[in-house]
Amino acid sequence: xxxxxxxxxxxxxxxxxxxxxxxxxxxxxxxxxxxxxxxxxxxxxxxxxxxxxxxxxxxxxxxxxxxxxxxxxxxxxxxxxxxxxxxxxxxxxxxxxxxxxxxxxxxxxxxxxxxxxxxxxxxxxxxxxxxxxx
Amino acid sequence: xxxxxxxxxxxxxxxxxxxxxxxxxxxxxxxxxxxxxxxxxxxxxxxxxxxxxxxxxxxxxxxxxxxxxxxxxxxxxxxxxxxxxxxxxxxxxxxxxxxxxxxxxxxxxxxxxxxxxxxxxxxxxxxxxxxxxxxxxxxxxxxxxxxxxxxxxxxxxxxxxxxxxxxxxxxxxxxxxxxxxxxxxxxxxxxxxxxxxxxxxxxxxxxxxxxxxxxxxxxxxxxxxxxxxxxxxxxxxxxxxxxxxxxxxxxxxxxxxxxxxxxxxxxxxxxxxxxxxxxxxxxxxxxxxxxxxxxxxxxxxxxxxxxxxxxxxxxxxxxxxxxxxxxxxxxxxxxxxxxxxx
Numbered sequence: 061x062x063x064x065x066x067x068x069x070x071x072x073x074x075x076x077x078x079x080x081x082x083x084x085x086x087x088x089x090x091x092x093x094x095x096x097x098x099x100x101x102x103x104x105x106x107x108x109x110x111x112x113x114x115x116x117x118x119x120x121x122x123x124x125x126x127x128x129x130x131x132x133x134x135x136x137x138x139x140x141x142x143x144x145x146x147x148x149x150x151x152x153x154x155x156x157x158x159x160x161x162x163x164x165x166x167x168x169x170x171x172x173x174x175x176x177x178x179x180x181x182x183x184x185x186x187x188x189x190x191x192x193x194x
Numbered sequence: 195x196x197x198x199x200x201x202x203x204x205x206x207x208x209x210x211x212x213x214x215x216x217x218x219x220x221x222x223x224x225x226x227x228x229x230x231x232x233x234x235x236x237x238x239x240x241x242x243x244x245x246x247x248x249x250x251x252x253x254x255x256x257x258x259x260x261x262x263x264x265x266x267x268x269x270x271x272x273x274x275x276x277x278x279x280x281x282x283x284x285x286x287x288x289x290x291x292x293x294x295x296x297x298x299x300x301x302x303x304x305x306x307x308x309x310x311x312x313x314x315x316x317x318x319x320x321x322x323x324x325x326x327x328x329x330x331x332x333x334x335x336x337x338x339x340x341x342x343x344x345x346x347x348x349x350x351x352x353x354x355x356x357x358x359x360x361x362x363x364x365x366x367x368x369x370x371x372x373x374x375x376x377x378x379x380x381x382x383x384x385x386x387x388x389x390x391x392x393x394x395x396x397x398x399x400x401x402x403x404x405x406x407x408x409x410x411x412x413x414x415x416x417x418x419x420x421x422x423x424x425x426x427x428x429x430x431x432x433x434x435x436x437x438x439x440x441x442x443x444x445x446x447x448x449x450x451x452x453x454x455x456x457x458x459x460x461x462x463x464x465x466x467x468x469x470x471x472x473x474x475x476x477x478x479x480x481x482x483x484x485x486x487x488x489x490x491x492x493x494x495x496x497x498x499x500x501x502x503x504x505x506x507x508x509x510x511x512x513x514x515x516x517x518x519x520x521x522x523x524x525x526x527x528x529x530x531x532x533x534x535x536x
Binding site: 063064085086088089090091092093094095096097098099102103105106109110112113114115142143144 | 200220222223226229285289290293297305312317
């Protein structure tokens with residue numbers, strides 16, 4: 061068995077600043093994951109459908125626009141609709157402290173701000189997937 | 195969603211047949227990960243496959259393959275044909291991870307239920323990649339997609355192997371991506387059924403087109419005779435034995451980013467498909483592919499079987515002996531095989 065963890069990295073919403081998302085995508089690749097990068101301006105529908113087709117274990121959402129409280133629940137809802145409720149959802153970007161708990165309560169497995177170490181993200185992923193961190 | 199059981203071979207194949215995209219995605223994962231369900235799934239789906247036209251798209255990195263695939267799939271969708279896309283990117287040899295970014299260029303296809311895109315990493319499997327790709331193609335075929343487009347990494351021998359899984363191989367070039375000698379080295383002249391010179395709005399496109407055409411004419415010398423000052427005249431010669439009529443790869447100009455030439459390119463692919471069907475080339479390719487596939491699977495299976503029943507300690511001893519130059523590797527293998535074959 062050559063099971064590989066597959067991660068979708070997407071930028072929902074309208075802001076076009078994808079440097080952070082690309083850096084995370086690369087860092088996760090260097091941690092041994094298969095990262096599917098979908099680029100900017102993705103709708104929740106597009107993200108959920110891509111997650112389904114690629115059969116990913118993790119969906120990472122990069123949001124800098126401040127629209128996370130609108131976008132994240134819609135992505136989670138779409139994933140559920142498609143039968144992908146097991147997928148680990150992570151959020152990265154500029155997220156105010158007061159929103160973090162709300163996002164976690166929605167089912168997000170981790171929220172990461174600027175300066176997060178890759179190892180933290182990897183640990184969250186491995187824990188959420190019930191694997192031993194490498 | 196329905197409460198279809200997507201954990202069994204029966205449930206998965208049934209759902210896949212009913213057009214369940216989640217089932218399709220799961221089946222592909224089973225095959226990629228080589229799980230216990232992989233073989234039974236392949237066996238169940240194989241009889242359903244064989245209808246799709248399979249198109250391989252290859253070419254150096256940066257020539258615009260993904261964008262062109264996006265356009266081709268778009269044209270096929272306008273013609274009411276469904277499209278499965280397999281986009282292959284390399285696995286990092288250092289981390290074992292991969293960054294699969296072809297979807298960025300295929301966003302026009304998002305949300306269309308007639309399109310299914312799957313990104314695949316090479317996973318560093320020697321030769322195994324070609325087999326895994328062939329298996330995933332088969333699954334998309336069985337799922338009922340009319341056209342299947344495989345976009346390859348763009349370098350090396352594995353391209354040629356993957357191309358052998360396609361009926362029509364499209365080689366994408368771009369102006370200024372290297373001279374014609376590079377094309378010869380890469381062996382793409384032999385595998386191409388169609389050339390697309392992409393980024394045709396750039397300088398040097400005519401030179402690239404001309405260079406390719408010249409090279410192609412060298413490859414099929416019976417069709418042209420070089421006259422004074424390089425002027426070439428077509429010559430009618432008797433047909434070659436196997437192929438009823440030769441197919442000379444057309445060289446087409448495209449601008450993938452605007453969609454220019456995509457219609458003509460699709461037309462060329464469809465012409466090639468008809469040519470293969472009418473000339474019997476498709477049957478020929480199917481046989482060749484089956485032969486190659488069987489040999490590859492036999493090789494892997496034999497290796498596995500042999501390794502499984504070879505005593506690890508004995509194997510280790512042989513490795514040491516070869517490393518110490520006490521025995522040559524060929525004789526060592528004969529010892530290992532014969533000893534265990536009795």
